[in-house]
Every structure is written in structure tokens, then in C-alpha cells.
Amino acid sequence: MRYVSFDGEDTISPDDFFMAEALREARLALAEDEIPIGAVVVCQGKIIGRGHNLTERLNDVSAHAEMQALTAATNYIGGKYLKDCTLYVTMEPCVMCAGASYWFQVGKIVFGAYDTKLGFGRLNQKITHPKTIITGGIRENECGELVRNFFKKKRERKG
């Protein structure tokens, strides 16, 4: 992994940098045989919440990476809202998570791979907070590849 530097060639954008941190969380999920999706919440350049998918370990289909990271972030700041924060997540959030981001009033969502089937972007009405800015496709291949490989291996094991 490269770190942010300000001397030329090695500089990466904050989005690339923090998505790498979300990917690190996704790999923690993978190591536990969870669908490898990870998330971090960033406020003023600092990670204030981290999370990865825990649906198997918690036997809770709603224990998505975003839900973990968002609640971790509000626990950290002791407040309810994340207006000045960015949620980085390796996959496009589902409708539940995008709906949660409405309540947290997340300032910005940056996601990695698109999920055309279950991502919230399939809806033609806005469900995030009116002020939430959305960016997708950051480190898209790495993020998507992790999940695709996970399911490919699952199928091979079953087959």
C-alpha cells in the first residue's frame, strides 16, 4: 500500500487512500469467510469509524460494513450525525444502508464497485439525505474483484 505524500510521484488522492483502508477492512471480512466488503468513515482527514461485513459471525443479515462503520463513527464522536464526514465503502451501498445514511445525514458517500442488482443506484428516486454527495467507481476493479473471487470460490467449493 502507498501512503499519501506530497513530493510528486507517490501522491495518491484522498479517495484512493481511504478506499485502500476500506479494502483493508474488506480483507478482514474475507479472512473470516464473510462477503468481503469494508467501510471507513472519515472526518477532517481522520478515520473515525471502521467496519466490515459481519452477517455470518453475527447471524444478522443487516450487519453490513456500512452499518458497522456508521455506528462506530457516531460512537466515536458522541453525536448523532455525520454531516461533515465521508463514508468510504468498497461496494455500492444497498437500499438499507443508503436509507441508514439518510438518518446519519452522511455528508458524502464514496464507493468502489457498482452493484447494478442490489445497489441503491438502481432506484430512480433519491433515498440518501438531500445534502449527501455521491461518488462511485474508486478503485472499482480491486473492490469488485474481491467480491467476484469470493463468490467464484464459493461456487467451485460447492460444485
Added chain:
Amino acid sequence: MRYVSFDGEDTISPDDFFMAEALREARLALAEDEIPIGAVVVCQGKIIGRGHNLTERLNDVSAHAEMQALTAATNYIGGKYLKDCTLYVTMEPCVMCAGASYWFQVGKIVFGAYDTKLGFGRLNQKITHPKTIITGGIRENECGELVRNFFKKKRERKG
């Protein structure tokens, strides 16, 4: 509260009966100065999960009654899905909770009062599971009145 009986006049429908239980949960929320919304999950005539809004106590804007009741129900059955279960909730679920019900594969959602502003029904696309049956308006006045009175009193205290 009346109980189900089979001898005529006092008989109430299962929907009325279980919504009364969801209302009981809503009043527990009210007693804790939470927005009074309650929920129960019912499987084969038995309540297997209960919950009420805990957003203030948990300092978690996603701690809605439905989320509590759904996770309580899956904890109880030790399984992931609630295909043969009904979620009773006093208010029309928001987009986050309806999105969660997709993952839990809830068989049926019965809600009390409509929420035209934040309810999932405002969307023109289906976000619940394809097999989820939806019914609204059960004990609508009681359910809605609880929330309206709560906010009315809040405003009076502020004013």
C-alpha cells in the same frame, strides 16, 4: 386491552391483536422519551421478537423499532431469514427498515399509521423482498396519534 377469544363479540383479528402488542412496545418507547414506535415479529401465532425505537438511548439514529424486532426474532430462531413471519410495526417503515426487511426476507409487513413523508411507500419501485406482502392502516389512529402527540408535546415544551 382485549384478548383474542372465539365466542363472539370480543373476538379481534390477529392483525388487531398483534398491532396492540406493537403499540405496547411503542408506549415503552414513549416512557423513555423516545419517538413512540413499536414492533413485534410473529411466527405461527407466536411473538418471537419485540422492539421499540431506541435512537436516543443508544445514540444511534438507525436503532429503529423494526431493526430491534427483526434482529431479536432471528436471534430467537437462530436462523437468518423470516420468510414465514410477519413484522407488525406501528408506523410505516422507512426506506432503511424496508431495505432491511429485504435481507431478512420478511414474509409479511403489517403497519399501523402511514408515513407519507418518510415511509417506504413514497417510492415508486419495490424495495422489499419480492415475496413480502404489505398491509397498512391497522389501528391507524392509535398508532399515528401516539407519534403526533409526542411531537406536539415536544413543540409545546420548546415554545
